[in-house]
Amino acid sequence: MTVPTHNPASPILTVKDLDLFYGAKQALKKINISMQRNQVTAFIGPSGCGKSTLLRCFNRMNDLIDNVRVEGSISFEDQEIYAASTDVITLRRRIGMVFQQSNPFPKSIYENIVYGLRIAGVNDKSLLDETVERSLRSAAIWDEVKDRLHDSALGLSGGQAQRICIARAIAVNPEIILMDEPCSALDPISTLKIEELIDELKRKYTIIIVTHNMQQAARVSDVTGFFYLGELIEAGPTRKIFTNPEKTQTEDYITGRFG
Ligand SMILES: Nc1ncnc2c1ncn2[C@@H]1O[C@H](COP(=O)(O)OP(=O)(O)OP(=O)(O)O)[C@@H](O)[C@H]1O
Numbered sequence: 001m002t003v004p005t006h007n008p009a010s011p012i013l014t015v016k017d018l019d020l021f022y023g024a025k026q027a028l029k030k031i032n033i034s035m036q037r038n039q040v041t042a043f044i045g046p047s048g049c050g051k052s053t054l055l056r057c058f059n060r061m062n063d064l065i066d067n068v069r070v071e072g073s074i075s076f077e078d079q080e081i082y083a084a085s086t087d088v089i090t091l092r093r094r095i096g097m098v099f100q101q102s103n104p105f106p107k108s109i110y111e112n113i114v115y116g117l118r119i120a121g122v123n124d125k126s127l128l129d130e131t132v133e134r135s136l137r138s139a140a141i142w143d144e145v146k147d148r149l150h151d152s153a154l155g156l157s158g159g160q161a162q163r164i165c166i167a168r169a170i171a172v173n174p175e176i177i178l179m180d181e182p183c184s185a186l187d188p189i190s191t192l193k194i195e196e197l198i199d200e201l202k203r204k205y206t207i208i209i210v211t212h213n214m215q216q217a218a219r220v221s222d223v224t225g226f227f228y229l230g231e232l233i234e235a236g237p238t239r240k241i242f243t244n245p246e247k248t249q250t251e252d253y254i255t256g257r258f259g
Pocket residue numbers: 022025027045046047048049050051052053054065210212
């Protein structure tokens with residue numbers, strides 16, 4: 001197998017002039033942004049401004065919604081995500097996703113983690129065992145579940161279930177992990193664990209997170225993009241966005257004047 005070589009300084013994802021329509025309604029307007037490897041990028045903004053819609057473009061989850069039309073370009077390294085030749089299954093393996101509500105499958109913890117590998121036809125027990133331990137350790141939940149790997153994942157707490165979903169995403173060796181409000185259903189302690197985990201995971205993965213929680217964006221991200229009514233108003237280093245934004249709308253939002 002040939003391993004592609006990449007210039008670590010070039011963006012892993014580049015969005016150019018992206019428009020997205022749900023039927024006649026335009027939800028994203030001329031979005032331009034790029035994401036760097038091993039960084040956490042946070043999307044913030046009031047409800048309905050298009051954050052989740054943009055996140056779902058990166059692994060073409062919007063393909064599952066009727067009447068969606070996308071114009072413009074998103075390149076993942078040198079591959080055009082919306083090209084007809086893009087294999088969506090491979091794309092979703094390389095760009096994994098964690099949702100707002102943890103969604104463990106009604107299977108054992110073990111089978112949740114190896115799900116993607118089994119679909120890919122992997123049945124080698126030692127490889128599966130190794131993947132389960134590596135993924136659960138990476139998701140900081142190995143110690144909590146190592147003695148109950150064959151119990152149902154449905155018996156876990158919300159915070160544990162969310163870390164199982166992160167472990168399941170990691171198990172197939174993605175390059176990017178998309179997180180759509182991963183902590184919004186969690187208590188503060190579970191939230192803290194996920195935030196610490198994000199900090200750890202970025203050594204290996206590129207992370208893009210949608211969050212309503214501005215403190216969370218400030219804590220976990222390197223770069224923040226502020227969206228309003230389908231437009232990316234401003235994106236830049238998180239510290240700058242939160243202390244010295246260029247645009248009045250950004251300042252109004254982060255200071256709580258609207259939203
Ligand atoms: N499946 C859909 N069909 C039609 N319109 C949609 C669909 N999903 C989202 N929209 C609309 O697109 C716009 C952007 O929605 P999106 O969910 O991306 O915003 P968001 O910023 O993530 O909001 P929130 O923070 O509330 O999750 C909204 O006006 C929403 O109503």
